[in-house]
């Protein structure tokens with residue numbers, strides 16, 4: 001059975017900063033814009049980043065505050081933001097049309113332009129090939145933040161954080177807020193200024209040039225064995241290991257659509273104006289750039305608005 | 316229906332008790348209740364769920380038995396069991412895909428071994444194998460690495476869902492009246508001349524007239540509790556890498572290694588969930604708890620994978636796990652009855668127990684009857700079970716418009732990588748044998764089993780699990 005096709009001007013997949021900014025720009029220009037979000041709430045990753053760092057120095061915002069402003073802006077501009085709807089795959093091999101599912105059932109939506117803004121995720125323990133047991137207590141920052149900030153779940157008592165990038169330090173903040181002691185920060189890099197702050201102000205040991213070598217314990221983690229640059233190993237006792245950063249693009253739809261990928265990042269390759277190898281399909285935000293901040297993703301969302309308007313002859 | 320995880324075990328004596336709720340023990344419990352409808356039957360396991368031992372961590376192949384030792388008990392029970400299981404799977408909603416296998420030869424010695432393997436297959440009753448030349452091989456498996464010298468084509472080798480297999484048998488057994496007692500590790504057994512007093516760690520004792528030991532890796536330990544020292548089980552670890560679903564299109568068959576005097580290589584096999592497996596290693600150990608993975612094994616597997624199917628190792632790894640095979644001093648199963656002690660040991664099930672479980676169950680039931688267990692009569696049909704489908708080759712709930720129209724919870728995806736809906740999680744929590752942990756929920760639904768391993772949905776799934784379980788998570 002071929003589902004009935006509904007048509008819109010622009011279909012945006014993903015309601016993170018990039019997708020919402022693009023939707024706002026295009027709806028403001030008068031186009032019929034629909035945003036699909038598979039989660040029950042719109043906003044993307046910032047929704048569970050309860051820390052600051054999202055606004056401007058003059059107008060500081062935390063993640064949820066930033067996300068709800070972005071959703072409101074898109075809706076005020078006239079975009080339809082639909083949550084609980086997953087874009088499953090492409091209707092056919094060439095046209096910008098997607099099959100979707102939600103509580104209402106299946107629907108095929110065809111658009112003049114499809115904007116993929118499906119974001120990036122932190123690589124899992126398995127993807128990082130960290131050997132050892134498979135206990136409870138091993139999670140990424142994304143899961144940690146949702147556990148703590150969206151559901152108030154118990155996380156653990158003593159955590160080791162792997163990665164000292166921006167996200168690693170955000171994980172430290174979330175853990176401390178949840179009452180979890182942070183036993184150590186582990187990074188394969190040399191020390192960075194931010195690490196000094198963790199060490200001096202928070203008293204957290206920062207193990208530089210160190211990599212996770214083995215996860216210990218079952219059914220709950222009891223420790224993380226780490227390896228130093230000189231080959232020596234040590235066990236850090238903990239019941240929780242938070243794996244941070246090391247992002248991978250969420251390129252499921254891109255690959256289902258046989259979009260050309262960047263051989264390095266495996267994000268969809270774009271032409272510099274967010275156009276992918278498939279006509280009428282654009283890739284924006286961390287799906288394309290993997291490690292950008294929310295502000296950079298949103299800025300690209302606004303920029304692609306102008307490109308799409310031009311391509312559709314609507315400018 | 317009784318599924319217990321806490322509290323003292325019942326005081327009323329059982330007629331038959333099976334120790335070990337792996338795939339073998341569960342299939343056996345089902346077979347016993349089919350043959351002894353009036354009997355009181357118990358199934359005990361040390362873990363908090365069925366299938367927590369080797370049955371959850373294997374290569375998930377429904378073998379034909381083409382390479383078994385001809386004339387062995389294993390060859391016979393694999394042969395019989397695989398047919399029974401294929402039929403049972405079709406009736407019960409256990410996903411099976413008959414993808415077939417290719418034993419790929421990578422050098423002259425392996426190529427020279429193929430005719431012998433074909434002859435062995437023939438002795439095991441498999442006449443449909445044939446040797447294919449490199450051209451045809453590359454045409455059917457275009458992503459194969461360079462240098463393959465040909466292959467033995469073994470139609471009929473299939474992939475199956477090991478979790479649903481164990482659970483289907485256990486569910487049907489429990490619904491037909493078997494009492495399943497989990498968290499019940501057997502620590503001592505006393506035989507008083509007409510029955511056994513079985514002591515457990517933490518849940519008290521249980522009395523039973525007949526006892527079957529299906530404790531897998533620990534079958535020797537349980538044997539010793541009954542005074543027998545004839546079986547020694549050593550674990551042989553197999554580590555495996557699960558690749559992302561994007562790898563599924565790279566391979567059509569199960570790609571088996573050609574066994575030679577130098578040992579057995581690793582295989583590449585699709586899974587019914589749409590992933591690709593690479594492994595297993597074969598490491599003889601002495602620790603029966605050593606189900607952890609190691610860095611050098613992962614390196615070795617990846618090197619082998621790069622040779623067999625080069626683009627495979629460019630895909631992301633979704634999971635890494637290890638299972639322990641049972642090894643004894645014989646190249647066959649070790650199934651022994653001790654009629655005067657009302658006791659049967661189902662030991663040494665090697666690396667074919669998933670395939671053979673129903674053959675083993677029928678064989679052991681006969682053995683019990685021959686040993687004087689008068690409870691067992693002719694088998695009757697049990698009300699069928701319909702297991703939730705976890706396989707990609709069959710419709711999943713999110714794909715079913717009518718189901719979603721009836722119940723919108725099946726249109727609400729929670730675990731996005733595996734496309735598991737809120738309806739499936741809700742239903743899994745309310746089944747005959749509900750999960751006791753997030754891992755148990757994963758084996759029943761695939762929730763959290765995908766490439767993000769919880770980055771997107773982990774907390775939401777834990778929330779649903781906790782809510783359905785009064786906060787236990």
Ligand SMILES: Cc1cc2nc3c(=O)[nH]c(=O)nc-3n(C[C@H](O)[C@H](O)[C@H](O)COP(=O)(O)OP(=O)(O)OC[C@H]3O[C@@H](n4cnc5c(N)ncnc54)[C@H](O)[C@@H]3O)c2cc1C
Pocket residue numbers: 013014015016017018019020036037038039043044045046049051052053054085086087088117118119120121122141142145167170250253284285286287291292293294295297
């Ligand atoms: C743990 C963590 C902490 C971070 N902290 C900060 C910070 O403090 N400050 C900062 O500036 N940046 C931070 N970042 C980076 C920031 O989150 C990203 O820059 C930003 O979210 C990228 O926006 P996006 O729109 O590209 O994607 P996302 O925000 O990831 O949004 C993608 C959306 O697409 C949806 N989606 C995906 N596939 C489908 C589909 N098939 N159908 C429907 N919907 C779909 C997803 O559910 C998601 O809501 C952090 C990132 C992480 C992972």
Ligand SMILES: Cc1cc2nc3c(=O)[nH]c(=O)nc-3n(C[C@H](O)[C@H](O)[C@H](O)COP(=O)(O)OP(=O)(O)OC[C@H]3O[C@@H](n4cnc5c(N)ncnc54)[C@H](O)[C@@H]3O)c2cc1C
Pocket residue numbers: 334335336337338339340359360361362365366367368369370371372373374375376377378499500501502529530531532533534537551552553554595637638639640664665666667668669670671
């Ligand atoms: C790497 C690997 C790959 C394999 N691949 C395949 C394959 O492709 N196809 C195939 O057919 N087979 C395969 N196998 C073999 C298959 O997995 C096993 O033969 C099968 O799972 C054995 O089932 P079981 O019930 O005997 O043992 P288990 O699943 O180990 O069950 C034994 C149970 O006994 C319980 N127990 C132990 N001691 C006690 C006690 N004292 N009290 C109470 N309970 C106790 C344990 O908790 C456990 O649940 C593979 C095995 C491995 C390791």
